[in-house]
Amino acid sequence: MTDRNNSPKRPREEDGEDEFNGPPRKRSASRSPPANGSPTYRIAERPRRYSHEDSPNEPTYYRNRSRSRSKSLSRGDSVSRSTSGRRSRSPPPTPPPPKPTKLHYRPTMILRGHKKAVSAVKFSPDGKWIASCSADCTVKIWDAQTGRLEHTLEGHLAGISTIAWSPDSRILASGSDDKSIRLWDVSTGLAHPTPFIGHHNYVYSIAFSPKGNMLVSGSYDEAVFLWDVRAARVMRSLPAHSDPVGGVDFVRDGTLNVSCSHDGLIRIWDTATGQCLRTLVHEDNAPVTSVIFSPNGKYVLAWTLDSSVRLWNYIEGKGKCVKTYQGHINKTYSLSGAFGTYGSDPPHEYAFVASGSENGDLIFWDVSSKNVLQRIENGHSDAVLSVDTHPTEKLVVSGGLDKTVRVWRDTTKPPQAAAEIIAVEAVTNGYDPDVLPPNPFGDI
Amino acid sequence: MNLSLIDPFVLAQDCPEVITGRLRSGHSTSIRFSHRGDLLASGRHDGIVVVFDIETNGVARKLRGHTRQIQSLSWSTNDRYLLSAGQDWKCVLWDLKDGSRVRTVRFEAAIFIAELHPQDHMKFAAALFEDQPVLVDMSADTPVKHTLPTIPRRPPMERENVSEKQAAQDAKQTTTVTLFTPSGDHIIAGTNKGWLNIIDANTYEMKYSFRVGNNILVLIRLTQSGRNMVLNSSDRIVRTIPLPDFSDPKLDFDALQLEVEHKFQDLVQRLSWNHVTFSSSGDYVAASTWMNHHIYVWERGQGSLVKILEGTREELSVVEWHPFRPFVAAVGVDSGRVWLWSILQPQRWSALAPDFVEVEENVEYIEREDEFDIQPIEEIHKRRLDQEDEEVDVLTVEPIKTTAQFAVGDFRMPVLLDIEASDSEDEVVAIGAGQFRRRSPGAGREWMNEEAGAGANGTATPPVNGTKRRRAG
Numbered sequence: 001m002t003d004r005n006n007s008p009k010r011p012r013e014e015d016g017e018d019e020f021n022g023p024p025r026k027r028s029a030s031r032s033p034p035a036n037g038s039p040t041y042r043i044a045e046r047p048r049r050y051s052h053e054d055s056p057n058e059p060t061y062y063r064n065r066s067r068s069r070s071k072s073l074s075r076g077d078s079v080s081r082s083t084s085g086r087r088s089r090s091p092p093p094t095p096p097p098p099k100p101t102k103l104h105y106r107p108t109m110i111l112r113g114h115k116k117a118v119s120a121v122k123f124s125p126d127g128k129w130i131a132s133c134s135a136d137c138t139v140k141i142w143d144a145q146t147g148r149l150e151h152t153l154e155g156h157l158a159g160i161s162t163i164a165w166s167p168d169s170r171i172l173a174s175g176s177d178d179k180s181i182r183l184w185d186v187s188t189g190l191a192h193p194t195p196f197i198g199h200h201n202y203v204y205s206i207a208f209s210p211k212g213n214m215l216v217s218g219s220y221d222e223a224v225f226l227w228d229v230r231a232a233r234v235m236r237s238l239p240a241h242s243d244p245v246g247g248v249d250f251v252r253d254g255t256l257n258v259s260c261s262h263d264g265l266i267r268i269w270d271t272a273t274g275q276c277l278r279t280l281v282h283e284d285n286a287p288v289t290s291v292i293f294s295p296n297g298k299y300v301l302a303w304t305l306d307s308s309v310r311l312w313n314y315i316e317g318k319g320k321c322v323k324t325y326q327g328h329i330n331k332t333y334s335l336s337g338a339f340g341t342y343g344s345d346p347p348h349e350y351a352f353v354a355s356g357s358e359n360g361d362l363i364f365w366d367v368s369s370k371n372v373l374q375r376i377e378n379g380h381s382d383a384v385l386s387v388d389t390h391p392t393e394k395l396v397v398s399g400g401l402d403k404t405v406r407v408w409r410d411t412t413k414p415p416q417a418a419a420e421i422i423a424v425e426a427v428t429n430g431y432d433p434d435v436l437p438p439n440p441f442g443d444i
Numbered sequence: 445m446n447l448s449l450i451d452p453f454v455l456a457q458d459c460p461e462v463i464t465g466r467l468r469s470g471h472s473t474s475i476r477f478s479h480r481g482d483l484l485a486s487g488r489h490d491g492i493v494v495v496f497d498i499e500t501n502g503v504a505r506k507l508r509g510h511t512r513q514i515q516s517l518s519w520s521t522n523d524r525y526l527l528s529a530g531q532d533w534k535c536v537l538w539d540l541k542d543g544s545r546v547r548t549v550r551f552e553a554a555i556f557i558a559e560l561h562p563q564d565h566m567k568f569a570a571a572l573f574e575d576q577p578v579l580v581d582m583s584a585d586t587p588v589k590h591t592l593p594t595i596p597r598r599p600p601m602e603r604e605n606v607s608e609k610q611a612a613q614d615a616k617q618t619t620t621v622t623l624f625t626p627s628g629d630h631i632i633a634g635t636n637k638g639w640l641n642i643i644d645a646n647t648y649e650m651k652y653s654f655r656v657g658n659n660i661l662v663l664i665r666l667t668q669s670g671r672n673m674v675l676n677s678s679d680r681i682v683r684t685i686p687l688p689d690f691s692d693p694k695l696d697f698d699a700l701q702l703e704v705e706h707k708f709q710d711l712v713q714r715l716s717w718n719h720v721t722f723s724s725s726g727d728y729v730a731a732s733t734w735m736n737h738h739i740y741v742w743e744r745g746q747g748s749l750v751k752i753l754e755g756t757r758e759e760l761s762v763v764e765w766h767p768f769r770p771f772v773a774a775v776g777v778d779s780g781r782v783w784l785w786s787i788l789q790p791q792r793w794s795a796l797a798p799d800f801v802e803v804e805e806n807v808e809y810i811e812r813e814d815e816f817d818i819q820p821i822e823e824i825h826k827r828r829l830d831q832e833d834e835e836v837d838v839l840t841v842e843p844i845k846t847t848a849q850f851a852v853g854d855f856r857m858p859v860l861l862d863i864e865a866s867d868s869e870d871e872v873v874a875i876g877a878g879q880f881r882r883r884s885p886g887a888g889r890e891w892m893n894e895e896a897g898a899g900a901n902g903t904a905t906p907p908v909n910g911t912k913r914r915r916a917g
Binding site: 166167168171183192209211212213214228229230231232235251252253254255256265268270271272273275276277278279280281294295296297298299311313314315318319321322323324326339341346349351367368370 | 445446447448449450482497499500501502503504789791792795796797798828829832834835836837838839840841842856857858859860861
């Protein structure tokens with residue numbers, strides 16, 4: 001797969017170009033069969049993010065495997081690393097200093113405590129906390145360094161699909177299947193008395209504006225709402241989509257929002273006027289379940305249920321898909337991920353895309369070359385629903401259907417040394433920090 | 445970030461057109477935009493200062509401390525501090541981070557206007573009613589007031605043979621408006637006899653005077669660069685005057701000649717103007733009209749009237765132009781509402797789907813040769829992926845010039861979640877299901893009685909004494 005860049009198909013590029021920018025009728029014609037064929041099917045197939053618990057085909061086999069795996073984790077992991085090393089062997093042209101071709105994220109913590117699947121995990125903007133939300137109707141806040149459980153936020157009446165930190169890390173917002181959005185004071189762990197009520201169906205995705213004064217939410221009721229956070233009222237309702245809205249995000253200066261939906265559209269909105277400024281559609285029209293802006297706000301990254309993550313340049317022309325990242329499995333759940341950085345300081349800093357997979361893997365792609373920098377095989381014992389990267393450190397957190405939150409740290413050590421390090425793995429049950437074995441990566 | 449996606453024709457418009465909204469919190473009497481343009485401070489008739497968030501049109505902060513109507517407002521350059529001058533004869537410097545009163549300065553006279561120093565938020569200049577204008581230094585706990593001169597500086601030969609009568613007249617002059625130049629080195633002041641004075645802000649020395657007319661100068665405003673000035677005078681003429689660069693050390697005040705560039709007036713109706721403001725770029729001048737419902741907008745290139753903003757059913761007092769957007773806010777005199785004018789952006793239908801194109805007239809579609817060729821899906825996928833070979837940079841942030849950007853470490857307005865609950869200006873309060881009663885007078889105004897609380901800031905009584913002593917001496 002990573003060899004596609006060097007594919008011998010290059011000479012036919014021009015044909016492909018025409019195909020890609022195909023005229024309107026072609027696109028609608030080609031997409032109509034799947035669109036007509038399965039709207040209801042699609043929704044049924046991808047129910048709420050965490051409902052895997054109830055699904056009858058949940059194999060106990062997974063749990064067994066996970067237990068056995070965690071015993072022999074050191075071995076299994078070193079194997080996975082070496083395979084991932086082989087996989088990404090075609091290196092991009094090396095500028096000085098050489099661009100790393102591999103990442104070495106290793107498990108540092110397993111945070112247990114959620115009673116049902118974990119639907120989203122997020123680092124706080126100040127990097128101190130990890131928030132995780134779950135189908136068990138709770139949000140948990142963990143210390144990002146020690147893994148200590150700081151708060152369990154209870155109050156929602158149904159499973160929680162999404163969380164968002166306010167920019168000052170003092171407030172956490174959560175969106176739930178009880179149709180409400182709640183704000184929580186992170187220092188006290190108490191809910192703000194007035195929930196945001198207005199959505200007619202499950203809240204799927206929320207995001208704070210960079211100033212923290214606005215919140216955008218996307219819901220199963222197909223609407224996108226802009227909220228005035230101070231007054232807890234809907235400021236603007238965006239007539240967004242004709243299918244459940246999967247993801248929403250704010251751009252870094254707050255002037256744009258993005259929303260995506262199961263109807264296959266990604267729309268860019270002007271925050272100030274509420275007008276749609278751009279619509280991005282891929283020819284295959286696969287349901288889009290999650291979308292984020294790039295750190296510099298010039299691209300959007302979207303997860304689709306055809307096992308692809310696509311990077312769109314929404315500014316140029318009518319918007320164009322510039323990268324497709326593949327190699328993970330994503331056909332049922334709303335996976336979400338994040339951008340991370342690797343390499344050294346800014347002139348030689350590179351970006352990667354982190355995503356989970358429904359087979360329990362975590363995958364990191366280089367943004368430009370699309371090479372897999374690391375695949376953590378069986379990082380979770382079940383689908384990995386959410387991945388987030390630390391704002392400053394080389395840390396990744398993931399949460400999944402196996403009810404755990406896992407923290408991974410990049411080890412810059414050479415691979416041969418990593419084998420010994422991994423022998424002591426820090427595992428915490430999330431309740432008792434004193435039981436934590438010494439963390440070998442704490443000072444890296 | 446949104447600018448690259450917006451219709452360039454909309455972006456090219458730089459003058460607001462229609463009412464796009466209104467803000468309401470009590471009865472507003474005075475407004476001022478923050479420098480970054482995301483906040484609008486509104487001083488109310490009951491002495492409360494309300495800070496609106498322009499993005500949400502909601503209240504971001506309420507500041508309680510004045511007992512009477514707010515006369516003027518001024519923001520510090522970093523937008524963290526706000527100076528309010530009230531008709532209770534005091535000025536309060538607020539820290540918007542926590543809503544506290546940093547300093548309270550009392551005067552022995554009513555205040556026309558108080559303007560913060562652009563570099564140092566602990567200094568401000570104030571014009572007082574029938575009193576000398578002052579420059580107040582609040583850096584110490586006890587504010588120090590420096591009296592500024594009012595008597596115009598006349599040319600040397602005139603200075604020598606000043607008649608008795610003229611000297612008496614000069615002594616009767618009072619300053620009605622003061623403000624700082626952008627560097628903060630000079631204070632521009634206007635008097636009730638139509639003199640425009642330029643005062644050195646460090647030596648308090650009169651550097652230059654210029655007679656604009658015979659009538660009271662009501663308001664002076666500068667463009668952001670400080671190179672243009674607009675004057676509102678009670679003779680029903682709005683004047684614009686280009687200014688030299690006062691921060692230039694080679695500037696010779698004795699040789700300085702100011703000239704009026706434009707005189708805007710309504711010759712037919714003889715309208716007088718309540719308040720004037722420059723547009724963000726300085727290309728337009730807007731003025732609200734006395735006993736009338738309109739805002740006149742002139743452009744400075746030709747000096748012609750380009751637009752009359754209307755739509756309210758009331759007279760407008762203070763009018764303010766947003767620091768960088770075509771966006772005007774004005775206070776309704778009767779209702780106390782803040783009216784907002786801006787540009788309506790039509791939805792572009794082509795944005796709703798990538799295959800939509802906006803065309804002037806029908807176009808015959810010509811299909812491509814291979815448009816309906818059937819190709820294997822695998823082939824298409826592979827080709828598409830192969831094309832994705834460009835380098836993408838998702839990290840580098842490109843600076844945006846037009847809008848005021850937040851730098852790291854800049855002050856950000858905290859988001860208060862209980863702001864609506866603290867709303868006490870509503871005249872009716874709910875006392876049960878469907879039952880309301882009028883708020884008892886004085887309820888929710890406990891802050892009025894906390895004069896001792898102001899003393900905690902170390903400013904309650906000493907300045908009053910200080911002023912008295914000085915005047916007695």
